[in-house]
């Protein structure tokens with residue numbers, strides 16, 4: 009076996025850790041954060057991300073327990089494993105935060121997003137957009153003589169794929185809700 | 194004009210504020226009045242349980258509260274008005290957040306029905322202070338006011354301590370509401386883990402036992418955890434004979450006169466402490482946070498050690514340095530368990546290897562890294578601090594500092610035997626901290642000797658607090674190391690910017706003696722080496738505030754120094770000068 013030739017001190021951890029943190033690749037994680045539904049709580053969470061330079065790829069928030077006064081914030085973020093750990097630790101220590109779940113590591117989860125697409129098309133393209141919508145099980149929620157508005161629910165990848173297909177057919181506007189996610193089972 | 198007791202439980206918001214403070218055991222409030230807090234000031238006027246200290250600037254109030262809190266272990270309390278009162282408090286809040294100091298700041302706010310209208314002296318106080326408080330509240334209902342204030346105290350002192358702010362609109366202060374007593378329910382919402390995981394403690398004990406070149410590295414968390422934590426550290430060191438160093442914030446937890454003390458570590462720490470950190474095979478970080486002033490270049494930080502870290506804040510663990518064993522818990526509780534387990538297993542250590550390790554350390558100590566060349570005429574700043582230390586170390590003494598070279602020299606040349614005797618702005622490095630902090634300390638300890646070791650530039654940043662010192666006859670000693678330079682800036686410019694001294698001195702310093710006299714207090718100026726001792730004695734013995742203008746050598750540099758971006762074993766010593774220039778690349782780091 010080839011001998012490991014490691015430069016002393018390449019690791020930030022210790023002599024016992026041979027991983028070079030600079031090699032860490034960014035990962036995408038979906039976090040579910042249960043918070044007290046009080047004024048300013050979203051600003052606190054977002055302020056943490058902007059203040060410490062973390063990424064927000066998507067964010068949704070709504071009250072989920074009216075009596076218990078709880079909201080659920082779902083954030084899709086990306087960062088190296090140590091950054092993800094920091095994000096979770098930083099979130100957890102906020103006073104109105106009750107629970108932080110990393111759905112990406114806590115077993116399987118389902119992720120869904122809703123999107124609206126406005127497509128302006130004529131003739132063949134108009135027909136094609138309808139046909140594709142059917143394949144994706146998108147609903148027509150508004151139509152005029154020159155446009156359709158489709159509603160599509162699905163995993164973010166599905167929304168992306170549909171958007172890609174609609175661009176050449178005349179996609180003008182898109183509105184996405186961001187990801188809502190739950191652990192399975 | 195004292196008020197009649199009111200047994201109904203229905204009170205004005207302002208009365209609720211004062212009653213809640215009294216229930217929390219507050220004896221002192223540092224503050225400054227204004228339109229949006231007048232109802233609270235009116236209540237303060239009509240009672241005797243809480244002493245209000247009128248500062249001269251809201252930043253001073255917060256630093257004074259920090260000094261009070263750090264020297265007593267009790268939360269410091271501040272009361273200021275809306276708008277400018279609140280914005281002036283921001284630096285102090287940030288300072289307290291960085292150094293984990295428990296303070297409760299109450300701010301007035303424009304009436305609820307005017308919020309958002311750009312009313313006179315309106316500022317989005319909770320918005321502005323959200324990132325610089327541990328938590329903050331805007332209270333819109335008098336009925337929950339008492340509860341919020343109780344929760345604010347709970348959050349400030351529980352877990353990792355920190356500053357909190359409660360913003361109280363003026364109509365909420367006037368309205369009547371129900372007073373709620375402090376309840377145990379507060380724990381339900383915020384109750385951070387204090388008891389460590391037993392398995393991790395056992396793992397840590399094993400690593401401790403197996404170590405051949407160990408070092409303990411303690412920090413401000415030990416002070417915050419309480420006296421018990423310091424006692425446990427002392428026991429652990431005494432029983433294991435391991436060497437110990439500390440951050441700037443943790444000085445005094447292990448006594449400076451203790452046999453195993455290596456002095457402070459970090460950018461201006463001792464050679465032996467930094468070399469031991471670099472070469473150790475086991476590092477036990479207790480209530481410190483691997484700040485960049487401690488680690489230097491993280492890639493080369495202590496490359497051969499197993500690292501154990503105990504901290505009450507989970508986000509401190511693995512933030513800057515990945516550790517092998519991260520233990521979440523209160524320092525006292527964790528150390529107690531640790532000692533218990535270690536003793537139960539027979540208090541083992543590798544005595545022979547430890548002896549060799551101490552020999553290595555002794556060799557580093559011989560370098561005598563703090564030595565300096567004394568001058569025959571002018572006063573060297575290090576010498577001034579040596580003399581100050583010699584004359585005051587056995588006294589009941591508290592020391593605060595400003596920020597700069599003098600701060601580092603004070604940390605190097607003054608020794609602290611107990612925690613809570615040393616108050617300095619570590620994380621934020623706030624010039625202007627020391628003078629108001631010394632006022633807060635003196636208020637809490639009226640009989641003790643309180644000295645602020647200051648740089649002339651820092652001291653001028655909050656010199657308005659002279660008024661406060663005089664008004665309350667606080668005998669604080671302002672020991673100004675006057676190098677007529679922004680010394681620390683000048684040092685970096687010399688070492689990193691080719692000696693281009695861009696704006697690092699003031700051409701218009703006041704005559705400090707006359708300044709003192711204008712406030713009716715004592716001023717002493719000392720320029721001659723031979724007169725220094727006598728002058729310091731005069732300062733100590735004077736019953737009242739003193740400004741001591743200690744005119745020192747202008748161009749002295751503070752060594753040892755680990756330049757930014759360098760590793761511990763790349764320290765510059767006094768003796769290395771001037772060949773030891775720092776590379777340009779270091780200049781981009783702070």
Ligand SMILES: Cc1ncc(C[n+]2csc(CCOP(=O)(O)OP(=O)(O)O)c2C)c(N)n1
Pocket residue numbers: 595596597598599600622623624625647648649650651652674676678679680681682
């Ligand atoms: C509020 C603030 N502004 C600027 C700085 C940057 N700074 C750090 S030390 C220093 C010079 C301090 O001069 P002085 O108080 O005279 O202390 P000396 O270094 O000369 O002992 C400056 C400007 C700071 N730390 N705080």
Ligand SMILES: [Mg+2]
Pocket residue numbers: 597648649650674675676677678679680
């Ligand atoms: Mg100076």
